[in-house]
Amino acid sequence: MADNVNPDGSERYERVMVVSAHPDDPEFGFGGTIAKLAAAGSVIEYVICTDGCQGGEDPTVPDAELRAVREGEQRAAAEILGVRQVTFLGFRDGSLMPTLELRRAITREIRRFRPDLVLTHSPLRSINGAIGASHPDHLAAGEATLCAVYPDARNPRAFRELLAEGLEAHRVREVWVGSVDGADHFVDIGPYVERKIEAIRCHVSQFQKPGWEPDAPARWVRERMRKVGERAGLEYAEAFKRISTA
Numbered sequence: 001m002a003d004n005v006n007p008d009g010s011e012r013y014e015r016v017m018v019v020s021a022h023p024d025d026p027e028f029g030f031g032g033t034i035a036k037l038a039a040a041g042s043v044i045e046y047v048i049c050t051d052g053c054q055g056g057e058d059p060t061v062p063d064a065e066l067r068a069v070r071e072g073e074q075r076a077a078a079e080i081l082g083v084r085q086v087t088f089l090g091f092r093d094g095s096l097m098p099t100l101e102l103r104r105a106i107t108r109e110i111r112r113f114r115p116d117l118v119l120t121h122s123p124l125r126s127i128n129g130a131i132g133a134s135h136p137d138h139l140a141a142g143e144a145t146l147c148a149v150y151p152d153a154r155n156p157r158a159f160r161e162l163l164a165e166g167l168e169a170h171r172v173r174e175v176w177v178g179s180v181d182g183a184d185h186f187v188d189i190g191p192y193v194e195r196k197i198e199a200i201r202c203h204v205s206q207f208q209k210p211g212w213e214p215d216a217p218a219r220w221v222r223e224r225m226r227k228v229g230e231r232a233g234l235e236y237a238e239a240f241k242r243i244s245t246a
């Protein structure tokens with residue numbers, strides 16, 4: 001399956017970093033692609049920017065309690081997809097902005113792990129897709145990640161304090177942002193749809209909403225991935241916009 005993952009037919013992606021706003025974003029957005037990359041031999045790490053403490057509709061649950069639950073759910077989901085490590089940056093859920101502080105935190109992770117490929121959110125609001133895809137935290141995480149890839153991580157003069165931590169400049173080869181509007185890269189996730197659903201099911205706290213039936217996540221994923229696949233002549237697909245960093 002590695003040939004489909006790498007559209008150029010060039011060397012495969014040895015290290016892949018997924019940067020998302022919330023726990024559960026990697027699975028919903030890129031779960032099939034992550035499973036496929038892992039099966040092709042990539043080492044994959046997650047960086048989750050926020051603590052997930054707004055991911056619920058019961059205001060009486062203490063933040064610390066929800067944060068712990070969601071971290072556990074995220075680690076379980078990552079394990080199912082073959083992800084090596086999950087790093088939580090701990091920014092407050094619902095308040096994420098593409099600040100220098102966030103850029104520095106993501107740059108630190110990029111320089112530590114030195115990925116070839118970074119997957120993240122689009123920094124642009126889509127007015128065609130569902131409004132939830134353009135959550136302000138997603139836009140902020142996408143923008144900060146692109147800033148971290150270029151110029152921060154590759155420029156040794158940016159965030160010079162990171163050099164003192166032994167974190168040398170690193171050039172990421174490619175970025176794929178999840179895309180509704182401008183997709184130019186469709187990953188065939190046919191063999192990995194069930195794995196994606198299994199990983200999404202780990203986020204139990206996110207499905208305790210009135211009106212959710214037990215099979216709702218699976219149905220949603222299959223319908224959504226089938227729709228994306230139609231655009232590329234595939235049964236099930238995830239869509240990205242590829243950004244070259246050359």
Ligand SMILES: [Zn+2]
Pocket residue numbers: 021022025135138
């Ligand atoms: Zn999210």
